[in-house]
Amino acid sequence: MKLKLIYGKAGSGKSTYLFKYIKEIINNPQKIYIITPEQFSFTAEKKLLDEVEGACINAEVLTFSRMAHRVINEIGNNLKNIEKYGKSMLIYNLLEDAKKDLKLLGKNIQNVEIIEKTFTELKKHNITKEKLENAINQTDDKFLKLKLQDILYMYEKYSEEIKDKFLDESDVLTILAENLKNTEEFKNCIICIDEFAGFTPQEYKIIEELMKISKEINICLCLDNLEIKEELKESDIFYSNKITASKLINLAEANNVEIEKPIKLDKNYRFKNEELVYIENNIYSNIYKKYEKESKNISLFLAKNPYSEIEHVACKIIEEVRDNNIRFRDIGIITKNLDTYSGLIKAIFAKYDIPVYIDEKKDLSQNILIKYIISLLDIFSKNWSYESVMSYIKTGFCDISEKDVYIIENYAKKWGIKYSKWYKGDWKFGDEKEKQYNNINEIRKKVVNPLLEFKEKCASKTDAKTLTTAIYEFLIKNNIDKKLQKKAEIIEKEDKDLANEYENSFNTVIKIFDEIVKIFNEDKITFDKYSNFLKISFSENGLGKIPGGLDEVTVGDVDRSRSHTVKAIFIIGINDR
Secondary structure (H helix, E strand, O other): OEEEEEEEOOOOOHHHHHHHHHHHHOOOOOOEEEEOOHHHHHHHHHHHHHHHOOOOOOEEEEOHHHHHHHHHHHHOOOOEEEOHHHHHHHHHHHHHHOOOOOOOOOOOHHHHHHHHHHHHHHHHOOOOHHHHHHHHHHOOOHHHHHHHHHHHHHHHHHHHHHOOOEEEHHHHHHHHHHHHHHOOOOOOOEEEEOOOOOOOHHHHHHHHHHHHHOOEEEEEEEOOOOOOOHHHOOOOOOHHHHHHHHHHHHHHHHOOOEEOOOEEEOOOOOOOOHHHHHHHHHOOOOOOOOOOOOOOOOOOOOOOOHHHHHHHHHHHHHHHHHHOOOOHHHEEEEEOOHHHHHHHHHHHHHHOOOOEEEOOEEOHHHOHHHHHHHHHHHHHHOOOOHHHHHHHHOOOOOOOOHHHHHHHHHHHHHOOOOHHHHOOOOOOOOOOOHHHHHHHHHHHHHHHHHHHHHHHHHHOOOEHHHHHHHHHHHHHHOOHHHHHHHHHHHHOOOOHHHHHHHHHHHHHHHHHHHHHHHHHOOOEOOHHHHHHHHHHHHHHOOEEOOOOOOOOEEEEEOOOOOOOOOOEEEEEOOOOO
């Protein structure tokens, strides 16, 4: 049992050092596990394959979450996993039942998201109900006390609801820490931990247990030295990472784990020009000196508006590709305002024939299939209101032409068609000719008859399982999956992103249906409540876009993007605030 820290500033080659070490020991009998955050697991797998130059059986990339599920499967578990959107639906249901007992929290989607994130943070930091009770008793702040009482109340209700039935994803790391000693797979193995900025209490506990059972643990940390100076707490950008290193060393000492001499890497390999090296050394320095040479590799552009800013970036990209032999995949764009720039980038880059991958998630609630299902439920929850029926018709899945959509919309608006007028008898308002009556009623029947059949299936029993089954059968009977596929094929050449969204949305909806049945099953439910469950699930279930090709400019958010391997980077949306 031994611990080795590998540290250095950004670009000093920590990961490279680690993977070279793995290559040296790859033929050892011990299994090697590389543990990374979820978003870096693919990169780590690629690095591993590149370093060992082919497939390797003895080394594997894992995340703490994957490790947890592996251990849970080994020790045996009869609980059903609850997805994030399932958790949100359950919280919404509990909020509705508890609205009379809560002091500040109300039943809305925003509060559901806040509570879900709060529960996750409480579990990550091992905050128990007892600790919450102590915090309530110790605070004198009236409003904080009320907030904590509401959180505690919901926390207890949620814990009771999932007890012995569901496995919350936030609990799996705690289960992993408690059961690592009972498994054989990770005993006497070699652990390599990379790309973490810090660890939660849950993760510290896992690392502590791994220290006890593994042969060795190698951990990469981004910092300049291991010396902690309290007086520099506010100005030292590596202070939090130094605290992390100190905690790891203390854990090792407390468990009699041998601590090897830390490996310090102080040469910078990432920055390929003097300007970047200078900025890296001086950007956070209190005392700095002016860069005297002419800057050839860094430039600033003052744009009048976002459009001219992206236009300039597009021109520079074309110039780099044409004159400097750079591929599109070697170029990255990062911004803090991805929502603001996403549409502009798509439009302007298309004009310049620049292939682009934007690392964003679409709001599923704006998807055409989701609008169709929500409007279907709204028709019955809102008693066939004009707005809900027209929203349903305009999704384009009702097997009527665009011309017929205008005809029925104008007719319904003119004669105030709403509520039972949609389905009680033929329409014969005004003095239109008989041919027009027949035409409008044929259109009406195409819309209304499938809806009446759907309502009939739900008339005798309205529970979550029955309603979900009825919606699924309604979608299949009306060939919605095939219609979506056809729409995707039509628009694929013009908008690959939207085509990809159409293809993925039906399967995503089916997963949400499964989660509703798993959690609520035969619980009674109204159309309105079911619709809210879907809205919550769809807002939690953004459709990530799959990259369309290997040679594309990558655009991402500054908080989650990683651009270590690019040759040119554009930072957009910078201001003086």
